[in-house]
Amino acid sequence: MIPHDLLTMYSAKAVEYLIAISFLLLFIPFWRFVNAEKIPAPAARRVPRWLDTVVEWFTVPSQVYFHPGHAWARVDGADIVTVGMDDFAHKLVGGASAIALPAVGSHLGQGEKAWSLVSDAKSVDMLSPVDGTVVAVNEQVAAPRVRSPRDPYGAGWLLKVQAPRLTANTKHLLSGTLARRWMEEVCDTLRARMSPDLGQVYQDGGLPVDGMARDLDPANWDGIAREFFLT
């Protein structure tokens, strides 16, 4: 009995079709592999030595992502991110009475309220740099009346967050040269605040004092802070 033509398979053609389909299927991951941007390698478990890059008066480390609301994020594992407030935020607000951190298990959204700085019965919110779930908080920093550690990017961390959408989140964050340029613009804005009548002037040395916002406007320091923190 002659087999039906439709059921006849030419082995060479079958292999060719398989090769063509394999090419189409493999091309997608290959293209994504070639175009993927490298995410910084996880930092060492012990307290890292930062190659601090000082921009104007504030440190802007190169291995950290910055949110324009002055929160920072550091990749510590596959999708675990350590989060805190940057050097500028520390010096702007100074020693807060307390920091109201979210509870472990809370869900954060990038650009949404994450924690609050409480001082003199006023509260200033700060925004989360990443989406995710809080897996740990820094109890030492959260305790009331505890002096904030001098290392905002090390011992001064606030939260550890499990961030499943890290690659997408980092596209909206600043790092490296962009972060340094952003900090330069922030400093220009701060200078304009300090000398609104004189226009832009450059200080001849000196260091920013803790709690700059209170020095600029004791009654409205929270408004200044909210302006910089985008809240």
Add this chain to the structure above:
Amino acid sequence: MNERVDSSAGTFSWPRENLLMGMTLREYLRSLVTPFNAVAGLILLAGLPVIVYRFAYGLGAVTNLSQVTPWGLWIGFDVLAGVALAAGGYVLASTVYLFGLKQYYPVLRPAILTGFLGYFLVVVGLLLDLGRPWRLPYPVVYSYGVTSVLFEVAWCVLLYFTVLSLEFSPTVFEWLRWKKARRRAAGITIGVVVLGVVLSTLHQSSLGALFLTAPTKLHPLWYSPFIPLYFFVSSIIAGLAMVIVETAVSHRIFHDQLSGGKHVDIDAITLGLGKAASVVLFSYFFIKLLGLADGGHWNLLNTPYGRWFLVELLGFVLFPCLVFAHAVRERDATLVRATAAVTVIGVVINRLNVSVIAFNWNVANPYIPSWMEVLTSVTIVTIGLITFRWIVNRMPVLREHPDYQGMH
């Protein structure tokens, strides 16, 4: 007669400024004493008499070619590999002018120069092989030979060489300070580039199509009805790889030309070209697999020629593809350059395999090139390098001419 007085800068001499690079004749001759020139001089001293000897006494006196093996190293390396490696001209021209990727402009002129010199030397190599160089115009004016694929190759190479001359002419006119001619030459660039891409598609694939006329002579693993497609796609790969290598070498040797000009991120350009090479190599690998499946000679892979085929396919196609992808992802321009060098070698190996090594693979006395053939090929390459250097040192290839800065 060639002098004019420039009241601000003393006497201006065109030959001294543009030919001797501002040096006196004595200084210029003294500057020629370098190790590279010494080696090149020795090669020319040995190679040029061999070329004269070839024309005086014929192919048989110089080569190991025969009636059974009429094509050898000169066709395999100088013509086939030469045409493939000169493909950087049309690849970069289409990248910049047709796809609008202007960030690759800094490497366009060197690529066109490489293509221009490459095709010129291909013609020289071809004339060496054919003999009777006065018959070069025959396919154009006297006896077309329309039954041969070589008719199409001859016309394509002639027209494409003209195209390359037109594409390179703005550089020459800038050097000569012929502003009107430069403006006219720049005005026809887009049309010339389109013509160049069409012609390159034709002759790159036609050189592969030559082997369709000898299906029994070429080893089954290399023979395929897709050979024209193989040659065309691999020419894109060869062009990209050659531009990466040539850019790296030029920027090292001629770095003094670049120091005063606008900063160019060569690493970013290298990474971009490496990404393109990776994607084309990936596609080429699967096209070769398709040809392998179409031929159905899987059993031949377990033979000495089969293992050599796998070396070419896996070691010089798949391996560079993956390394390019890794290097681009890691933003490692140095690794891209090293991989490009391996890729260039791979394309040369492929052309030699198709035309020499796997061609007439089953004859009793396989062809091995004579030392005079090898010396002649090395001489041709040396002439190309010397000419490239002469042009780059004098004309605005790697740098912008001060009168035309920012006009590209």
